[in-house]
Amino acid sequence: MEQRVFGGTGRQVPVLGQGTWQMEEDDRDEAIRSLRAGLDLGLTHVDTAELYGHGRVEESIVSEAIAGRRQEVFLVSKVMPSNATYAGTLAACERSLKRLRTDVLDCYLLHWPGSHPLEETVRAFEKLVADGKIRSWGVSNFGVAELEELVELAKPERVACNQVLYHLEERAIEHAVLPWCEARGIAVVGYSPFGNGRFPRPDSPGGRVLEAVARAHGVTPRQVALQFLVRRPSLFAIPKASRVAHLRDNAAAASLRLSREELARLDAAFPLGAYSDELPML
Numbered sequence: 001m002e003q004r005v006f007g008g009t010g011r012q013v014p015v016l017g018q019g020t021w022q023m024e025e026d027d028r029d030e031a032i033r034s035l036r037a038g039l040d041l042g043l044t045h046v047d048t049a050e051l052y053g054h055g056r057v058e059e060s061i062v063s064e065a066i067a068g069r070r071q072e073v074f075l076v077s078k079v080m081p082s083n084a085t086y087a088g089t090l091a092a093c094e095r096s097l098k099r100l101r102t103d104v105l106d107c108y109l110l111h112w113p114g115s116h117p118l119e120e121t122v123r124a125f126e127k128l129v130a131d132g133k134i135r136s137w138g139v140s141n142f143g144v145a146e147l148e149e150l151v152e153l154a155k156p157e158r159v160a161c162n163q164v165l166y167h168l169e170e171r172a173i174e175h176a177v178l179p180w181c182e183a184r185g186i187a188v189v190g191y192s193p194f195g196n197g198r199f200p201r202p203d204s205p206g207g208r209v210l211e212a213v214a215r216a217h218g219v220t221p222r223q224v225a226l227q228f229l230v231r232r233p234s235l236f237a238i239p240k241a242s243r244v245a246h247l248r249d250n251a252a253a254a255s256l257r258l259s260r261e262e263l264a265r266l267d268a269a270f271p272l273g274a275y276s277d278e279l280p281m282l
């Protein structure tokens with residue numbers, strides 16, 4: 001599995017990780033098998049959040065999947081904006097650590113911009129780093145205006161990543177957020193790479209291009225999509241697969257190489273769309 005430096009952390013992290021949103025609705029045993037198969041195949045970036053299943057995903061799925069394998073995992077969780085005061089962030093992190101049955105997170109994110117002062121959240125993140133509870137921190141769903149506010153409070157090197165919505169039919173980050181993060185060495189983690197289950201249909205114009213590129217390589221359209229979404233060195237993707245077969249399909253995308261011409265065809269088939277100040281999120 002190809003690895004890349006994850007923002008200012010200096011850590012090597014696989015380009016493809018594993019999402020866990022809505023896993024509480026899936027077959028638990030199969031979801032745990034899938035996460036473990038992912039670790040076996042090098043998808044060691046595991047993304048979760050206190051929000052997911054109101055803590056159940058951390059507590060009963062991720063903790064079980066990583067049991068005995070904590071050292072292999074780049075474990076990421078997120079604090080809800082409603083908890084992101086100074087004291088609230090510290091307390092939320094403790095709860096996540098307990099649910100995950102670990103004593104440290106590799107990265108801790110603010111899930112989306114909220115109404116509590118960002119200064120408090122950043123101060124709490126730095127306290128958690130100093131106390132050895134988290135190894136790095138970052139944000140999620142931050143547009144350029146919020147990122148500008150953030151770097152008034154902390155050096156860009158302190159911000160490991162911005163986790164944002166990014167799939168073939170939603171490329172808004174490419175207008176401003178992606179270049180802004182790239183210029184400052186902040187990793188961009190694309191979430192919902194399959195559109196949260198709304199993957200382009202094979203009979204749609206874009207879907208037909210995906211199929212054609214996939215056929216030329218003997219791979220699946222989803223593998224082509226994943227490789228397109230990590231085509232730049234700042235990019236990571238975290239598909240969610242609660243079935244082992246899906247997981248294996250996604251993991252195999254890491255070895256696919258698309259030509260410049262194929263990337264250009266995909267670029268044209270899934271146009272960027274107009275710029276908007278509003279960063280789309282799920």
Ligand code: NAP
Pocket residue numbers: 018019020021022026047048111140141163164190191192193194195196197222238239240241242243245246247249250281282
């Ligand atoms: P996604 O990864 O775009 O799509 C997941 C769906 O695709 C699931 O239904 C999954 O099915 C299916 N799937 C996966 N691999 C497949 C394959 N090879 N063939 C066919 N179907 C396949 O959706 P997502 O969960 O929204 O996004 C991924 C992760 O990003 C989340 O789990 C979460 O960790 C993170 N996220 C973060 C935010 C944020 O605000 N920061 C928001 C949304 C998501 P099965 O599960 O049945 O295998």
